[in-house]
Every structure is written in structure tokens, then in C-alpha cells.
Amino acid sequence: MKKLVLILSxxxxxxxxxxxxxxxxxxxxxxxxxxVDERKIIETKWRYTYALHLxxxxxxxxxxxxxxxxxxFKYNYTYDQFLNGEFDKGVWSLNGSDLFxxxxxxxxxxxxxxxxxxxxxxxxxxxxxxxxxxxxxxVDTKDAPFVKPVNELPDVLVxxxxxxxxxxxxxxxxxxxxxxxxxxxxxTAVLVPQEVDDxxxxxxxxxxxxxxxxxxxHKLDEVLRxxxxxxxxxxxxxxxxxxxxxxxxRQLAELMVGSELPQPSTQGHTRRDEITLALKDVSIxxxxxxxxxxxxxxxxxxxxxxxxxxxVEGNGQAELVEAIMGLRDYTGSIEFHGDSIxxxxxxxxxxxxxxxxxxxxxxxxxMMTSPLWENRILGHQRSKPVMRGFVIDKKxxxxxxxxxxxxxxxxAPGPDTLAAALSGGNQQKFIVGREMSKAPALLVASxxxxxxxxxxxxAIWDVLRKAREKGMAIVLISADLEELIGMSDRxxxxxxGTITAELDPAKTxxxxxxxxxxxxx
Amino acid sequence: MSxxxxxxxxxxxxxxxxAAPLAAAVFSILISSLAVIASKKSPIEAFKTMWDYGTESGxxxxxxxxxxxxxxxxxxxxVTFRAGLFNIGVEGQxxxxxxxxCYIGAMFVLPPVLHVAAVFIVAMTFGGLWAAxxxxxKVKRGVNEVxxxxxxxxxxxxxxxxxxxxxFAVIEEGSNNLATKELPASAQVPDLMPLLRKxxxxxxxxxxxxxxxxxxxxxxxxxxxxxxxxxxxxxLRASGLNPIAARVSGVNSKKMTFLALVxxxxxxxxxxxxxxxxxxxxxxxxxxxGIGFSAIAVALLGRNSAGGMAxxxxxxxxxxxxxxxxxxxxxxxxxxxxxxxxILLSAVIAYEVVRRFKLTLQSKxxxxxxxx
Numbered sequence: 001m002k003k004l005v006l007i008l009s010x011x012x013x014x015x016x017x018x019x020x021x022x023x024x025x026x027x028x029x030x031x032x033x034x035x036v037d038e039r040k041i042i043e044t045k046w047r048y049t050y051a052l053h054l055x056x057x058x059x060x061x062x063x064x065x066x067x068x069x070x071x072x073f074k075y076n077y078t079y080d081q082f083l084n085g086e087f088d089k090g091v092w093s094l095n096g097s098d099l100f101x102x103x104x105x106x107x108x109x110x111x112x113x114x115x116x117x118x119x120x121x122x123x124x125x126x127x128x129x130x131x132x133x134x135x136x137x138x139v140d141t142k143d144a145p146f147v148k149p150v151n152e153l154p155d156v157l158v159x160x161x162x163x164x165x166x167x168x169x170x171x172x173x174x175x176x177x178x179x180x181x182x183x184x185x186x187x188t189a190v191l192v193p194q195e196v197d198d199x200x201x202x203x204x205x206x207x208x209x210x211x212x213x214x215x216x217x218h219k220l221d222e223v224l225r226x227x228x229x230x231x232x233x234x235x236x237x238x239x240x241x242x243x244x245x246x247x248x249x250r251q252l253a254e255l256m257v258g259s260e261l262p263q264p265s266t267q268g269h270t271r272r273d274e275i276t277l278a279l280k281d282v283s284i285x286x287x288x289x290x291x292x293x294x295x296x297x298x299x300x301x302x303x304x305x306x307x308x309x310x311x312v313e314g315n316g317q318a319e320l321v322e323a324i325m326g327l328r329d330y331t332g333s334i335e336f337h338g339d340s341i342x343x344x345x346x347x348x349x350x351x352x353x354x355x356x357x358x359x360x361x362x363x364x365x366x367m368m369t370s371p372l373w374e375n376r377i378l379g380h381q382r383s384k385p386v387m388r389g390f391v392i393d394k395k396x397x398x399x400x401x402x403x404x405x406x407x408x409x410x411x412a413p414g415p416d417t418l419a420a421a422l423s424g425g426n427q428q429k430f431i432v433g434r435e436m437s438k439a440p441a442l443l444v445a446s447x448x449x450x451x452x453x454x455x456x457x458x459a460i461w462d463v464l465r466k467a468r469e470k471g472m473a474i475v476l477i478s479a480d481l482e483e484l485i486g487m488s489d490r491x492x493x494x495x496x497g498t499i500t501a502e503l504d505p506a507k508t509x510x511x512x513x514x515x516x517x518x519x520x521x
Numbered sequence: 522m523s524x525x526x527x528x529x530x531x532x533x534x535x536x537x538x539x540a541a542p543l544a545a546a547v548f549s550i551l552i553s554s555l556a557v558i559a560s561k562k563s564p565i566e567a568f569k570t571m572w573d574y575g576t577e578s579g580x581x582x583x584x585x586x587x588x589x590x591x592x593x594x595x596x597x598x599x600v601t602f603r604a605g606l607f608n609i610g611v612e613g614q615x616x617x618x619x620x621x622x623c624y625i626g627a628m629f630v631l632p633p634v635l636h637v638a639a640v641f642i643v644a645m646t647f648g649g650l651w652a653a654x655x656x657x658x659k660v661k662r663g664v665n666e667v668x669x670x671x672x673x674x675x676x677x678x679x680x681x682x683x684x685x686x687x688x689f690a691v692i693e694e695g696s697n698n699l700a701t702k703e704l705p706a707s708a709q710v711p712d713l714m715p716l717l718r719k720x721x722x723x724x725x726x727x728x729x730x731x732x733x734x735x736x737x738x739x740x741x742x743x744x745x746x747x748x749x750x751x752x753x754x755x756x757l758r759a760s761g762l763n764p765i766a767a768r769v770s771g772v773n774s775k776k777m778t779f780l781a782l783v784x785x786x787x788x789x790x791x792x793x794x795x796x797x798x799x800x801x802x803x804x805x806x807x808x809x810x811g812i813g814f815s816a817i818a819v820a821l822l823g824r825n826s827a828g829g830m831a832x833x834x835x836x837x838x839x840x841x842x843x844x845x846x847x848x849x850x851x852x853x854x855x856x857x858x859x860x861x862x863x864i865l866l867s868a869v870i871a872y873e874v875v876r877r878f879k880l881t882l883q884s885k886x887x888x889x890x891x892x893x
Contacts, residue, residue, distance in 0.1 A: 327768065345771065346770075347771030347772070351771075358766075363765050363766065364765055364769045365766055367759060367766060368762075370758075374755075379771060381759075381771075390751050391752075392750050411887070412887055413887060417886075418880065418883055421883040421884050
């Protein structure tokens with residue numbers, strides 16, 4: 001089987017500006033923000049580490065306040081003013097010193113932080129005098145298209161956000177930065193359809209401003225909807241360049257894979273009578289006593305059934321997984337094959353036959369600096385074949401690793417290759433193979449195909465399909481709505497920690513599901 | 522299988538394995554040469570003097586004796602390093618282990634082997650208990666083990682001095698030295714000279730090799746086996762390499778943290794014994810200080826592997842013993858501290874460079890496989 005590295009590069013109108021318009025006029029810089037009036041700046045702060053006046057080589061300002069150096073700007077203005085160039089050439093007075101700056105000189109966003117409906121961006125900036133400074137901007141995000149903290153988020157750092165939330169912060173950062181060429185690499189993977197619409201609308205605005213956009217995706221409908229020109233890349237080289245109006249989705253699919261695109265789908269009902277997993281009133285209260293992270297989750301999962309958990313990221317899906325795996329304390333009860341597992345440790349649950357494909361493979365499922373055969377043991381360190389009593393059976397582990405690599409098409413030189421050397425898709429196939437090797441009765445699959453190429457995606461779907469037919473119960477959490485609808489026998493929608501709807505995937509479109517996820521329906 | 526074998530022995534692999542230590546050695550020789558030159562002496566003469574002195578049989582025995590406690594203490598530290606922790610408190614743990622084992626060990630008489638075993642158990646118990654304080658604080662209260670073990674070192678120093686002078690010491694006639702009661706013969710670990718004589722090694726003035734040498738070797742083997750080949754060792758390493766993944770995979774991280782620190786403390790308790798059971802037969806004011814700190818460097822240089830730490834312990838022993846000869850040619854013997862430091866620094870850098878190089882190499886190899 002040929003490995004297909006699939007990247008679709010789509011070039012928007014305005015590709016010429018790549019070469020012809022490197023310097024954007026000031027007026028244009030200020031008008032590239034498509035939703036300027038929707039956002040309002042609440043407050044800005046300047047943080048100086050040091051401010052060096054290069055011409056005279058004297059430090060002209062140094063304000064200190066504790067560890068960080070703060071200077072509050074008492075300047076009331078709207079976002080319009082902020083971006084309409086009023087500051088671009090203006091003179092700002094700061095403690096008696098003049099300060100020139102231009103947004104063109106923004107170099108680097110350093111930190112972003114989300115508080116209640118407020119996005120805090122922090123970026124490094126050089127002004128015309130070569131002064132380095134840090135700038136905080138607090139933006140009201142109530143109406144901003146890309147940052148919708150669905151939960152009432154307390155003050156959190158970006159590192160604590162889910163992947164979806166982070167990506168939205170990322171997109172806003174890019175828009176904010178005033179780049180001439182925007183490159184989006186699978187930007188819609190974690191967005192619900194409504195948010196995708198928002199994004200595309202914004203892209204339209206960028207396009208009208210003469211921006212060049214490179215949009216990398218393997219979602220064909222999006223590509224055709226959004227692109228002017230399509231470049232199909234396979235295994236690192238261009239196989240076709242076409243105008244999007246000249247091709248159909250089918251032709252594009254064939255160009256991409258050389259054959260037909262894999263579809264997430266299952267056939268027939270394989271659901272059996274026995275209940276594999278039963279959750280009853282499972283809640284995770286927070287330490288602070290505010291709203292539960294998840295509350296009163298109740299559902300039964302039969303053998304041979306796939307239940308899909310739909311929801312915008314950060315609505316309790318991750319916590320639900322942690323409760324099922326025993327990684328978090330919860331109230332209520334969870335039964336596996338009719339027996340309560342509430343008192344069991346994480347390891348006990350693994351041993352019982354609960355498999356897990358974690359959300360973040362590098363952080364939660366692999367020891368990146370260790371060889372594959374050692375990673376084979378992770379999560380299975382209490383069971384055969386990798387263990388003989390208390391001792392690692394290295395030979396059997398090597399054999400088993402090799403088998404996994406063959407069966408699941410993990411492309412690597414051998415079991416002693418470091419996990420870090422593998423591509424994301426191969427890492428994921430290895431993790432899926434590792435979990436399947438113990439033939440679990442229940443598989444908790446959290447974003448099993450996120451960020452993997454189409455070849456690996458198809459392979460993973462195949463594995464899940466076969467396991468379902470053999471009677472494995474699967475909890476599938478995904479942000480890919482087609483995957484959810486295609487693979488699930490039943491869909492549960494999670495919003496703010498509770499199950500708000502149960503849908504039949506056969507009668508649900510991605511748009512309907514998206515509405516349910518955002519609570520619009 | 523033959524394929525795997527050839528891959529294992531390919532020149533590039535061997536080259537990589539040798540490259541780091543070699544580069545580190547060359548670099549550190551350069552730096553220490555500079556230090557010698559700065560004191561207006563010939564580095565070649567200095568190294569030659571050290572080599573000549575250090576390879577005499579008497580010095581070799583002393584080197585082994587110096588390296589033995591370093592090695593045991595380094596193993597103790599490596600246990601925590603492997604678990605992603607850092608036990609700086611080995612110094613305090615080994616001091617208390619030695620003090621209590623001498624005090625309690627001298628209270629009774631048992632058959633020879635049993636008595637030594639009892640002394641070991643006492644040493645491990647007190648070393649382990651002392652570390653357990655830091656372990657408890659870490660697991661229950663989230664206190665950083667680096668901070669707590671440093672503090673416990675200071676406490677152990679004070680506590681051992683107090684206990685020795687006020688409670689444990691017996692007064693020696695005509696001596697200012699404070700020492701615990703001498704251990705009975707059954708608790709003393711015999712010298713290896715009789716054994717060495719059999720293989721044709723002659724007595725040296727001031728020579729002799731501690732019997733604890735074998736204990737150190739055994740500990741090294743046990744360490745290697747447990748860490749690399751057992752479930753416990755795997756869970757230990759997993760929690761060190763990726764604590765989140767380890768937790769998700771069912772490793773009880775709190776338990777591993779607690780056990781790693783306590784086991785480390787127990788092993789550290791043994792590190793003070795080679796000298797007291799093999800030479801002084803009591804804990805006294807002259808108890809060798811700094812073993813626990815040098816052992817940190819030994820563990821780092823030896824990459825926390827049983828073999829690597831053995832080599833680096835011997836290297837440190839060699840530098841320490843042979844540097845005494847520098848005085849003969851008017852160079853400050855403390856130059857060896859510069860050598861130790863520069864070796865450590867260059868080794869850390871060289872290993873990192875080689876690690877990155879290896880990863881690039883693997884990625885290239887991988888690219889070939891994927892393309893095929």
C-alpha cells in the first residue's frame with residue numbers, strides 16, 4: 001500500500017502580492033482587520049523590560065512595578081481608532097517622553113490569555129526608534145468571531161486551554177498581526193460549521209483587501225468553496241494545479257489519493273444486548289464549588305456500539321474521558337460489564353480491558369525520547385506479552401512491536417526507532433495498534449484521527465470498524481463532525497458539561513450537529 | 522536477526538557511542554591544560570605526573586576505595602533522576618545511615634555475615650527514613666524535593682554532630698576525636714587483600730581494597746536490572762520521561778515518587794559504609810564529607826546508567842587520588858576540581874549534541890523507509 005502524504009495547497013486570489021506588495025501601505029495595514037468594529041479594546045498596558053533610545057543610547061524610560069514593569073495607559077479609544085492609523089504616525093506621550101510606533105513593527109506575539117470574554121494579547125513590538133516593548137491588549141471578545149469562550153472561563157493561561165480554543169486564539173493573533181500572506185494549516189479541523197462560516201467570511205474580507213492566503217486542508221468541500229486555485233500535493237511533490245471552478249470534489253479526491261477518498265462509515269447494526277459501559281449521574285465538581293466540570297452524565301454503551309460525543313472543545317469531553325479512565329475523582333457511578341469500577345485505579349481499569357487513545361498523543365501517550373518497543377509497554381506494563389511476571393520480556397515486546405508495525409502500517413525502520421522520529425500519523429497508528437493489541441472490550445477514542453494524513457485516517461477508521469463488528473464498545477470523541485456522524489451509532493451532544501441532546505447520526509447533518517453543539521438549536 | 526545485529530554494530534552507531542565521551546575528554550583536557558598553563562607550569566608534565574602516580578598499584582587500590590562510595594551514592598541519585606526527581610540529600614542520608622549503623626551495630630554481636638547484613642539494614646532504614654521526610658512532603662504537600670533534601674542535609678549535619686557528641690560517642694584516651702564505640706569484628710567487612718594476593722597482587726603501603734567493593738558492584742547490577750528490565754523500573758522511568766503519559770497509562774505517580782525517594786535514601790544510607798566498615802570501624806569526626814555531592818556529578822557524567830556511573834566514579838577517584846601528585850611539581854592539587862568540572866560540563870554538552878545528531882540520523886533513516 002502506498003503511503004500518501006496529502007497536502008492540498010490552495011492559493012487565494014492575490015498570489016501576486018507575494019512578490020509585488022511586500023510593503024503594505026499604512027492605510028491598508030489599518031484596514032485589514034475584517035471585524036474591526038466588533039471588537040472593543042478595554043484596556044491596554046505597556047510593559048517595558050527595557051526601552052533603549054538607540055540614537056542617543058540613553059534609557060529614556062524604565063517603569064517598575066514588582067517583577068513586571070507596567071505602565072498603564074489612560075487612553076480611551078475604540079478599536080476603530082486603534083486600527084485606523086490614528087496611532088500609526090501619532091505621537092504618544094509617555095511620562096513626558098515622545099514615543100513613535102507603527103503597527104508594522106509588531107514582531108512577535110508572546111503570550112495570549114483568555115479571561116471572561118476578554119482576550120489578552122501580548123506582543124513584542126519595535127517602534128521607529130528601535131525601542132523594544134511589550135504591549136498588552138485586552139479585547140472584548142463577546143462579538144469576535146474566533147474567540148468565543150463557550151464556558152465562562154476563569155482566568156486561564158493558553159496552555160490550559162483545549163486545542164480548539166487555542167487555535168482560535170491563534171487565528172485571532174494572526175489577524176491581529178497584520179500579515180500580508182496568511183498560511184492556514186488545517187484551520188477548520190477543530191471548528192464547528194458555524195465557526196467555519198465565520199472564518200470563511202473573514203477570509204473573504206482578507207481577500208478583498210488584497211491579501212494572499214494559503215489554505216492547507218483535506219476537506220474538499222471547503223477547498224472548493226474557498227479557493228481560487230488549487231494545488232494538489234502528494235508525497236511531497238505537486239501532482240496538479242487546477243482552477244477550483246474547473247474541478248469537482250470527486251476529481252479532486254482522485255487527484256489527492258490516486259484513488260477514492262476514505263469515508264468514515266459503518267455498516268449495519270452490530271450492537272449486542274450486553275451493556276459494556278454504564279455511566280450513572282457522573283459529575284466532577286470543581287474545587288472552588290462553581291459549576292461542575294461535568295454534571296449528571298448518564299448513558300449506557302452496548303457491546304458492538306459506537307457512541308459519539310459531540311461538542312465544542314472544552315465542554316467537558318476531556319473530563320468525561322478522565323472520569324471513565326479513573327484519572328479524576330468523580331461522583332456518581334461507572335459500571336463496566338455490570339460491575340462498579342469506581343474504586344479501581346487507572347491501571348486496574350486498563351487491565352480490565354479498557355483501552356484509551358488519548359487526545360494528545362505526544363503528551364499523553366508516548367515517551368518521545370524512548371524507542372517504540374519501550375513505548376509498546378506503556379499502559380500495558382502489567383500484562384502479557386510484554387511482561388513475564390515482574391520482568392520485561394524484551395524479545396516478546398520486540399516481536400509484538402514488530403507485529404503492530406506490520407498490521408497497522410507504522411512506517412519506521414524498526415522497534416528501536418525513537419518515537420520522536422515518527423510522523424504524527426505513524427505515531428497515532430502505533431498508539432491505536434498498541435491499544436488494539438490487548439483486544440479491549442471498551443475503547444475510549446479521543447480525537448483518534450486528529451492531525452493525521454488521509455491514509456492514516458482511513459486505516460484508523462478501518463480498525464475501529466472491524467473492532468466494532470467484533471463486539472468492541474467505543475466511546476468516540478471528535479471535533480470532526482463527519483467522522484462523528486459516519487462512525488457513530490448514537491450521538492450525544494455535550495454542552496457546558498452536560499448532555500444536552502441525543503441524535504441519530506443517520507438523520508443528522510453536520511450543520512444540525514453544529515447547531516446542537518453550540519446550543520443554537 | 523542478522524540484519525538487526527549488523528545494524529547494532531554498524532560503524533556509525535559505534536562512532537556515535539564513542540564520540541560523546543571522546544569529545545568531552547578532549548575538551549576537558551584542553552580546559553584543564555589552560556588552568557595549568559595559567560599557573561605557569563607545563564600541562565604535559567602535569568598530566569604525566571598524574572598518570573604515573575595514579576597507575577601505581579597502591580594508588581589504584583585507593584582509587585577503587587574512593588570510587589566505591591561515589592558509585593553507591595551515584596546509584597542512589599540515579600534512582601531519582603530516572604524518575605524525574607532529584608535527591609540532593611544523599612549527603613545527609615549517608616551520614617545518618619553511617620552514624621546509626623555504627624552506633625546500633627556496636628550494641629550487639631552476631632555471626633559475621635548476619636551482623637554485616639544487620640548493619641546494612643540499619644543504614645538503609647535510617648537513610649530511607651530521612652529521605653521519606655522529603656518524599657512525604659513532596660507527595661502530600663507538593664514541596665519540591667530539591668529544596669527539602671537540601672534543607673534535610675543541613676539538618677542531618679547538625680543532628681549527627683549533636684548525637685555523636687552528646688549521646689553516641691565514647692571517649693578515647695588521649696584523643697580529641699569523638700567516635701562511636703568500635704564495631705565488633707563480626708560487623709567489619711574484611712579487606713580484599715587476601716583475595717588479591719591469590720591473583721598475584723602484592724601488598725602496598727597504605728593499600729587494601731574495601732570489601733564493600735563487591736557490594737557496590739552488586740548494587741550496580743541490581744540497579745541495571747531493576748531499572749531496565751522490571752515493571753517497577755519501567756514505571757519509574759516512564760514517570761521520569763513523561764509523567765503525564767505515565768499517569769494516563771496507569772502509573773501511580775505519587776507512589777512512584779515516594780518509592781523513588783525512599784529507595785534512593787536507603788541506597789544512600791549504604792554509601793557511607795565502605796569506609797566505616799572497612800577501615801575506621803566507627804563513625805567519627807573525620808567521616809569523609811562531600812561524597813553525596815560529588816556523586817551528583819558522577820551520576821550526571823555516567824548518564825544515570827550502571828556502567829557509565831562505574832566509569833565516571835573511577836574517573837573521579839582517579840582524579841582525586843592522582844592529583845595529590847601535583848603537589849610534587851608545585852601545582853595546586855585543587856586543579857583536579859577544575860578537571861572534574863570541565864569534564865562534567867563538556868560531557869553534558871557533548872551528549873546533547875550527539876543525541877540531536879542521532880535523532881536527525883534516525884529521521885533520515887525513517888524517511889528512506891517511508892519512501893520505499
